[in-house]
Amino acid sequence: MAHPQLNQYQAVKFARIYAIGAARGDLTVTNDDVAGPIDSSDEWIRQRTGIITRRRASASRSLMDMAVEASQEAIKKAGIDPSEIGAVLFSTITHPHQTPSAAALLADKIGANPAPAYDISAACAGYCYGIAQADALVRSGMAKYVLVVGGEKLSDFIDPTDRTISFLLGDGAGAAIVGPSDEPGISPTVWGSDGSHWDAVGMSASLIDFRDGTANWPTLRQEGQTVFRWAVWEMAKVAKQALEVAGVSADDLSALVTHQANIRIIDELAKQLKLPESVVVARDIVYTGNTSAASIPLAMHSLLESGEVKSGGLALQIGFGAGLAFGAQVVVLP
Numbered sequence: 429m430a431h432p433q434l435n436q437y438q439a440v441k442f443a444r445i446y447a448i449g450a451a452r453g454d455l456t457v458t459n460d461d462v463a464g465p466i467d468s469s470d471e472w473i474r475q476r477t478g479i480i481t482r483r484r485a486s487a488s489r490s491l492m493d494m495a496v497e498a499s500q501e502a503i504k505k506a507g508i509d510p511s512e513i514g515a516v517l518f519s520t521i522t523h524p525h526q527t528p529s530a531a532a533l534l535a536d537k538i539g540a541n542p543a544p545a546y547d548i549s550a551a552c553a554g555y556c557y558g559i560a561q562a563d564a565l566v567r568s569g570m571a572k573y574v575l576v577v578g579g580e581k582l583s584d585f586i587d588p589t590d591r592t593i594s595f596l597l598g599d600g601a602g603a604a605i606v607g608p609s610d611e612p613g614i615s616p617t618v619w620g621s622d623g624s625h626w627d628a629v630g631m632s633a634s635l636i637d638f639r640d641g642t643a644n645w646p647t648l649r650q651e652g653q654t655v656f657r658w659a660v661w662e663m664a665k666v667a668k669q670a671l672e673v674a675g676v677s678a679d680d681l682s683a684l685v686t687h688q689a690n691i692r693i694i695d696e697l698a699k700q701l702k703l704p705e706s707v708v709v710a711r712d713i714v715y716t717g718n719t720s721a722a723s724i725p726l727a728m729h730s731l732l733e734s735g736e737v738k739s740g741g742l743a744l745q746i747g748f749g750a751g752l753a754f755g756a757q758v759v760v761l762p
Contacts, residue, residue: 439569444613445762446605449501450729451494453485453599462595465588478691482598482717484583491581494601506605510539514571519554519578519721552687552749554721560617562606573607578721587647598717602725615674619755628654629750659693664700670756681707682741688713688723
């Protein structure tokens with residue numbers, strides 16, 4: 429006999445994103461600010477990456493501060509009570525504690541206890557991984573509403589002299605509320621990983637090396653050419669597959685929202701997809717920088733807030749990065 433508490437929620441056919449919230453670092457860091465230690469220039473950084481400024485958080489603004497701010501905006505816009513949240517998923521690689529999870533603390537701070545809460549470590553693909561899991565949780569009836577957060581304080585893991593990735597990086601958090609829908613709002617997700625390139629994006633050392641005194645504080649670095657080639661050619665295939673499983677074409681899209689890794693990667697993906705001029709391509713990287721798991725929700729939030737895209741349109745979102753991990757889905761804009 430079924431116990432009523434074991435059937436708290438009902439399975440539903442579809443899920444959608446109700447609202448998105450955002451929080452960025454409180455400091456605006458220019459190319460001139462970062463060029464000196466890497467023996468570079470504003471012109472070189474703009475040409476190679478498209479970045480003019482990046483947003484970073486001051487010492488007094490923590491990853492959790494940004495996550496709470498973004499989450500509270502998403503919850504308010506969605507018009508739900510935090511107690512209705514059935515799960516909290518936090519995609520991050522910069523939570524300063526190995527354990528407990530950032531998600532558990534976030535759930536408490538926003539009033540979502542006793543919702544199950546866990547972190548997702550998929551770097552720049554983490555937000556898309558979170559949306560995929562939220563979609564499944566809502567449709568299965570395991571949760572009515574799910575909070576998905578992509579948040580990073582990458583500046584805690586930067587070597588200012590590193591020429592491979594550090595000058596790209598920014599801080600911020602984006603949050604989404606996913607819940608039941610009468611119409612399809614999140615397509616099947618195309619996702620995966622390629623561990624053969626496990627060390628293409630990662631840390632300069634392990635925490636064990638740091639503990640033992642054989643290495644300095646671990647900082648982020650990457651093999652730029654390996655990542656660039658993989659992102660452009662392999663992710664174009666993933667993006668096309670995501671459109672195919674969603675049953676739409678590039679002409680049906682209102683926006684392309686990729687991980688904000690590098691303007692050249694973004695533009696090449698748009699070219700590979702043969703997007704019509706009517707499709708808005710998110711280029712939040714220009715003023716925010718690369719914020720890893722936060723970049724897609726931050727970019728989508730910017731497009732919606734500026735009015736460049738309208739609620740109800742279709743967006744293809746695709747995340748890719750360390751792991752190497754990737755994930756893509758078509759979503760209805762909240």
